[in-house]
Each structure stands twice: as C-alpha cells, then as structure tokens.
Amino acid sequence: MPLTRKAYRAAILHSIADPAEVGIETSYEYFEDGLLVVDDGKISAVGHASELLPTLPADIEINHYQDALITPGFIDTHIHLPQTGMVGSYGEQLLDWLNTYTFPCESQFGDKAHADEVADIFIKELLRNGTTTALVFGSVHPQSVNSFFEAAEKLDLRMIAGKVMMDRNAPDYLVDTAESSYVDSKALIERWHGKGRLHYAVTPRFAPTSTPEQLTLAGQLLTEYPDLYMQTHISENLKEIEWVKELFPERKGYLDVYDHYQLLGERSVFAHGVHLCDDECARLAETGSAISFCPTSNLFLGSGLFNLPMAEKHKLNVGLGTDVGGGTSFSLLQTLNEAYKVMQLQGARLSPFKSLYLATLGGARALRLEDRIGNLRPGSDADFLVLDYNATPLLSYRLKQSKNIAETLFVLMTLGDDRTVAQTYAAGALVHQR
Template structure:
C-alpha cells in the first residue's frame, strides 16, 4: 500500500499554548468532519472536509475514520518502564514501596535479554493506550536504556529516557560510584542522544539516593550537554521531604538541593511536587522548569493531592504522567479521569479541554517538544491516536445523549480506557491498531475511501 496522505475523521486539538485555563476553549479546534493531509510523516494541512476535498488528487484514496475522533498522540511526562512488571503492588507508601517492590524488580535489568523483552512489552502498552511520546526512567543498568532505545528507534518514536544514577541508600546491586555513573551516562549519551527522534535524560532517581559527589557529576554533565533533559522526583511524600532535609541540612529545602547543583532549568522535569513551599514554586517558575503531575500514583501511594490551580497561578509548565508502576494504568484517558478527581478534592474543576491540553500540547511544552508534537499545526510530526468514543453499552448510551464535544471528551476521560484506542500513528504511519477493520472501498467524488490502517 502506498503511503497514506489523506485521512477523513473528526479531529480535536489545542492550537496553541496558553497562560490560563480560561484561554483554552478559544485555543481549541474541533472539526466534526475533517480532512488531514500528510506529507512525509508530517502534518501538511487540517481542514473541514468540504473545504479541503478539492486538495485531493484525482482518484486518491482517503483513509476513512468517520465515527472516530482523532487527537494528538498522548505525551506521558513521567513513567518507569522497568516497573511495568510490579504495577499494582499492595499496601505501602513511597519509601517502603521502593524497598519492598521496586528495587527487587529493577535488579533484573542487568540482563540485556530481560531488558529487551520488557522494553518490547512496555512500548506495546504505550501504543495500545495511545501514548506516542514519553519521558522514561530506566534502571541503573545501561542495558536497560540500550534495550529501550533500540526498540523505540525501530518504531521511530519520539522518546526521552535515561539510566538511573544512584550511589547510596539503595541495595548494593543497584548502586554505583559517581565515576561509574558518569562514564556509563556519557557512553549512553554518545550512543543515543539525538539519534532519530530519541533524546537522553540525566536521571538521578531522587536526592536521597544521590550523594553530593554524584550530584556534582550530574551538574558537570548538564553543563557539557545543555540540550539533554534532567528527570527526577521532587516532594512526592512527606517522609521523603523530611529525609532530604536530614541528608542535606545545608540546603534550604528539597528543591534547593537540585537548584544548588544547577539541575533546575529548561528541560528539567520534576515528578510529583506535592509538598512544596512558596519559594520552591517561585524557583520552578524562575528557572523555566517543568512538573509532571501524576494523579494515579499520588492517590495509589497515598502521597498527596497536586495543586494544579497553584501551578497555573505560578506559571509553571506542567504535563501529566502515568508514573507506572506506582500509577495503576498506562491509559492517559484514565489518568486524566484521576486528575479530575484530584481537582475535585482540592476544589478545582478540571475541564476536559484542560485535561486533553495537559496530555497533549501542554505535555509537549513541558518536555520542550512543542515545536515538533502536541497538536496538528502544519509541519508538525504526525503522531496521533484514533479514538472510538463508544465501545461499551454504557459509553454508547452516554455518547448518544451528550450535547457537545466537551461532554464527549469528558466522558472519554471518565469512562474511557484502552478499549477506546482504535489505532495509534507514529510519524504518519499506523504502528498499532485494535483490530483489522474489514476493508471496503467506495467512491467519494474524485477519491476513494477505506477504513482502518
């Protein structure tokens, strides 16, 4: 089959980044019957069908997704791929959970074969849930990152990942010296950073597992490679925050540790940020750092409720993260639904428009990728997900009595899950679909249409 150039469906995206949630409805675009044209894996145009069908070539085939909604591919701003195999582990909060479940699982990733097997499984989970880009933790083992990047490069996915850097307060088989961490990280950067659509993230797990000597190495690497990312955790758990103050008494708080080593800034993404003080919010804003809001894991581990309203007020960039395996689902739809509940508990009404913004263009901005992905602007990479809005009897009933696109989007994020993902496209190519749709062709004007990938 020739490369797909024309797709007909309903489309929704947010056309620009915004400063307040009140601006989002004006920035939103919904085409009930639209035509997207692709060119070499990029968006060439998106128009109403009647407006754009004259752009079709004589006899051109049009991929027909009518009855489906196409949105930009979901951007997961914080996830641990090695923790896939211990998702849903019972009964602990953060620090106990790490020792009882996480560290034993991560110790397996010294084995390249195991890392390759789990990388393939992990990427399948992302794609089957409509996630096309992610910021990902590996383990302390270089093999874990090699395997993940090798698998992602075959799909031409835009992923950012890094090897965990950890030299204390962890099992012996998961710690390293600062010198070993520096050497292995440099080798991984040389091998993978900016190779195709891949990017590297310096990944100190969190301050408690990082000695001052290790943080100095991270600082040096950040200075030498200014276009790489920094990915870590911040203020997830109150016990953790107190521990950091004990370990770093010379610094004025948790974020001050990272800021001292010049690890804040553009392309620095801090997961959670639940228990921060005013000066820390201001530091994130002043340094152009970003937050990954992880509602599912925050609820599952009992860590706390993120203050999304304050994040807007402080003008700090943010995206949504599933945080598997503390998060209990790869589904960004379900994660948006949990974000809504967190907002309710904090007296904040998270609209569907805002939730989809955080999961697409807002997440892309948090990762400094919004010039490449996040919406359907002309020239951007054609990463998108095809949603079937009604796959169960309950969804069909509620979809039928929904008054507008806002209600339909809200139902997708409250009742939706992986079943609603019909197909996932990477760089203009269908790489995953739920079922092979029965092919049929018919003539529409000068074009032929057919369903499915």
C-alpha cells in the same frame, strides 16, 4: 522517492494553547467533519473536510472513520520502564514501596534478554494506550536504556529516556558510583541522543539516593551537552521531604538541593511536586523547569494532592505522568479520570479542554517539543490517535446522549481506557491497531 501522502477523515480536536492562559474557547480547534493530511511523516494540513478535499489529488488514499475522534498522540512525562512487572503492588507508601517492590524488580535489568522482553511489552502498552512520546526512567543498568531505545528506534518513536543514577541509600546490588554513573550516562548519550527521534535524559533517581558527588556530575553532564533532558522526583511524600532535610541540612529545602547542583532548566522535569510551596513553584517557573503531575500514583501511594491552580498562578509548565508502577495504568485517559478527582477533592475544577491540554500540548511544552508534537499543526510530526466512540457498550450509549464536544471529551476521559484507542500513528506510520 515519491512523496507518501495520506489523509484521515473524522472529527478532529487538538489544543493550541493553555486554557488557563487564553480561556477555554480559544484554547482548542475542533472540526466536526475534519481532515488531517500527512506527507512523509509530517502533518501538512488540518481543517474542515469540505475545504480541504477539493485541494487534494483525486487518487489520494483517505481513511474515513465513523464515530471517531482524531487527537494528537498522548505524552507521558513520567514513567518507569523497569516497574512494568510490579504495577499494582499492594499496601505501601513511597519509601517502603521502593524497598519492598521496586528495587528487587529493577535488579533484573542487567540481563539483556529480560530488558529486551520488558522494553517490548512496555512500548506495546504505551502505543495501545495512545502514548506516542514518554519521558522514561530506566534502571541503574545501561542495558535498560539500550533495550528501550533499540525497540523505540525500530518504530521511529519520539522517546526520551535515561539510566538511573543512584549511588547510596539503596541495596548494594542496585547502586552505581558517582564516577560510573557519569561514564555510563555519557556512553549512552553519545550512542543515542539525537539519533532519529530519540533524546537522552540525565536521571538521578531522587536526592536521597545520590551523593553530592553524583549530583555534581549530573549537573556537569547537562553543561557538557546543553540540549539534554534532566528528570528526577521532588516533594512526592512527606517522609521523603523530611529525609531530604536530614541528608542535606545545609540546603534550604528539597528544590534547593537540585538548584544547588544546577539541575534546574528548560528541559528539566520534576515528577510529582505534591508538597511544593509558592516560592518553589516560582523558582521552577523562573528556570523554565516543568512538573509532571501524576494523579494515579499520588492517590495509589497516598502521597497527596497536586495543587494545579498554584502551578497555573506561577505559569509553571505542567505535563501529565502515569508513573507506572506507582501509577496503576498506562492509560492517560484513566490518568485524567484521576486528575479530575484530585482537583475535585481540593474544590477546584479540571475542564475537559485543560485535561486534553495536559495530555498533549502541555506535555509537549514541558518537554520543549511543542514545535514537533502535542498538536496537529502543519509541520508537526504525524503522531496522532483515532479514538473510537463505540469502544465499549457503555461508552457508545453514553456518547449518544452527548450534546457537544466538551461533554464527549469528558466522557472519553472518565469512561475511556486502552480499548478506546482504535489506532495509534507515529511519524505517519500505523504503530498500533486495536
């Protein structure tokens, strides 16, 4: 089969390190007139167009974008597929919100036709917003994960998902058992984990909805399949934290519950972490676990403000999560808009280059996939976006005043949304065209 080689010319920007560790200036590469070369779904070269063009064959197809920026695809480290239909639900904080809106909405996912329909809408929304990889919660029904992976496989997307494990403190119509959750998860792992660009995540919803028996079996799955992911929630809401103390009085805190059941590790991602203490951050970092920072959701549900500087102090891996449906947008640009405000409210700064890092390479590091996604280095999967500087009249006018790439990037993150994403590529294939 002949090599399919294509090139893409525009301004190009990607993160190569965490600004908190190396300083802003050495954390990114920017090519004002750049060229990205893709061979068979992988990036083979990135750099200045003037240097790379002479090295290419004369007949190569070059897509040239004016007034546009190429970046890596965005990575969403926390989102719920079954909550797509209840995004933007009024008036509750976490625990009431789960009972009022979430559980009834999730109850429909045993039905294949419904699960297929929502998986299709969900993936289209991700790609429309420039998200090329997501760590996804299904519902308690295996069908939710089968439908999602079937849709993702057709487009050769790099996606991670798991069936929710939940055997108590939820409506009767939505609980599994410790044993059935283990058996169902195992069947899904055998079917999907490592197939194409798909990965499985063991998914206990959160400590209050799992018995000790179920958490034990979740830990057992991670032992049986060492390269699995684990995803759950932690320290999102103050009432939730009190509830965990009542349910697990023998443990010294919320994180210690998960630690006891051996759920911490290099592919474990804990959503929120709004109310973590220093010791918990240190323990997460020590075990190689990561946090998904979900600012839109934390503000919408009144949960609190994530302390990013504390996470940085402990060198804790942090990715960005939309947390749809607690979050109100699939757009990681809009999520970064909210992240900036969360930092402002704490008297801290969030630079545009740290924001870019969180949405791309930081998410890849949280998922231990930085050798494959999250940047545009040669050898990486060709998952990338074309962002349009003229997506809206206001954006177009504002960017004409921009003096440098830092300002341009910040404006894209404050005024940008799904309309800003002109094209989304996954493994070198065009999967969304605005």
